[in-house]
Amino acid sequence: MENRDDLIVNDSYAPMVNHSEEEGKAIRKKIWKVTALLSILTAAEIAMGIWLSSRDSGYWWAIKLTFIIMTVVKAFYIVMEFMHLGHEKKSLRRYIIIPYVFFIVYMIFLIIQEGFLVAPIT
Amino acid sequence: MAGHVENVDSATAWGGGRSPFNVTYGKMMMWFFLISDALTFGGFLIALGFAKASADTWPLAEEVFFHFPLTHANLPLIYVALMTFILIVSSVTMVLAVEAGHRMDQKGVQKWLGWTVVGGVIFLASQAWEWSTFIAGPDGMLSTWADNATLTNNPYNPANPDIVSYTNFFFFVTGFHGFHVFTGVLINFLVYLKVKKGVYQERGHYEMVEKVGLYWHFVDLVWVFVFTFFYLV
Numbered sequence: 001m002e003n004r005d006d007l008i009v010n011d012s013y014a015p016m017v018n019h020s021e022e023e024g025k026a027i028r029k030k031i032w033k034v035t036a037l038l039s040i041l042t043a044a045e046i047a048m049g050i051w052l053s054s055r056d057s058g059y060w061w062a063i064k065l066t067f068i069i070m071t072v073v074k075a076f077y078i079v080m081e082f083m084h085l086g087h088e089k090k091s092l093r094r095y096i097i098i099p100y101v102f103f104i105v106y107m108i109f110l111i112i113q114e115g116f117l118v119a120p121i122t
Numbered sequence: 123m124a125g126h127v128e129n130v131d132s133a134t135a136w137g138g139g140r141s142p143f144n145v146t147y148g149k150m151m152m153w154f155f156l157i158s159d160a161l162t163f164g165g166f167l168i169a170l171g172f173a174k175a176s177a178d179t180w181p182l183a184e185e186v187f188f189h190f191p192l193t194h195a196n197l198p199l200i201y202v203a204l205m206t207f208i209l210i211v212s213s214v215t216m217v218l219a220v221e222a223g224h225r226m227d228q229k230g231v232q233k234w235l236g237w238t239v240v241g242g243v244i245f246l247a248s249q250a251w252e253w254s255t256f257i258a259g260p261d262g263m264l265s266t267w268a269d270n271a272t273l274t275n276n277p278y279n280p281a282n283p284d285i286v287s288y289t290n291f292f293f294f295v296t297g298f299h300g301f302h303v304f305t306g307v308l309i310n311f312l313v314y315l316k317v318k319k320g321v322y323q324e325r326g327h328y329e330m331v332e333k334v335g336l337y338w339h340f341v342d343l344v345w346v347f348v349f350t351f352f353y354l355v
Contacts, residue, residue, distance in 0.1 A: 018226055024222075024225050028218065035210070035214045042210065043203075046203040049354045071346060071349075092153075115176060
């Protein structure tokens with residue numbers, strides 16, 4: 001094997017760890033489950049987008065909230081399963097997610113807080 | 123599977139000589155890059171929400187995106203939904219490529235990565251069609267430049283075509299995402315060629331497929347948010 005500079009010596013890191021045929025089967029089953037979930041949620045979003053799109057009804061805020069929740073659920077499964085973050089070490093998971101969520105929540109807070117003070121933009 | 127090899131004693135984990143997070147340098151740097159990229163897209167979408175909330179009128183997506191190739195039927199959001207689905211499917215084929223890589227199954231990686239590239243190309247082609255339809259505007263004619271959708275003209279708001287944040291956000295958000303898809307397809311294709319040559323088989327692991335996989339899933343992830351915040355709410 002060629003020399004690599006991205007590994008620290010004497011350790012059994014992720015790339016060296018392969019899985020067996022049986023483990024692969026279980027993993028593929030999980031992948032198809034997540035695929036089904038993502039497809040169903042997307043289909044539901046489309047259906048709602050087409051039939052529940054009246055902005056004038058008093059329930060538009062609830063529909064909007066449902067869209068956002070569905071999106072976050074989809075994002076959760078993509079990041080945790082497809083991007084494998086759910087199976088990494090807990091410290092790495094927190095290290096990646098907490099700072100990001102903190103900044104985004106802060107940005108949303110700023111926009112909501114200061115947005116009322118800005119004249120209509122074009 | 124990757125990641126959970128053994129329990130690390132936290133007292134010694136940070137003493138040097140090993141990665142406390144139990145990932146390789148390359149994967150961690152890919153995550154760092156994705157976090158910064160996600161902040162860029164987050165900024166874009168939050169700005170979009172801001173512009174939308176403070177604008178007097180904002181075109182409804184169902185009334186702008188109802189075209190479908192080869193038909194004149196009114197099919198609101200169906201084409202965008204199809205694009206979303208294509209991207210999700212190409213994300214699935216990418217995880218399957220990564221999974222095949224963990225079994226050192228060269229043919230499997232090649233097959234699934236190949237389909238991922240195909241999915242990406244179809245998405246890009248759809249994006250091109252979407253853009254040309256959007257630019258043509260309500261009259262459906264690309265040739266009449268004066269009433270096309272551009273950065274300075276918004277035909278979807280006939281009363282005030284000078285109020286252009288709608289068209290600007292469309293071009294910048296979907297364009298920036300589309301450029302990510304383009305580079306993703308390019309990188310996936312290069313890795314596909316190396317898989318075909320047997321480079322990773324010889325190296326003993328398919329970590330490179332995992333790394334480009336992270337990027338490709340990220341592209342899909344961003345589209346999930348663009349779809350919600352540009353087309354649905």
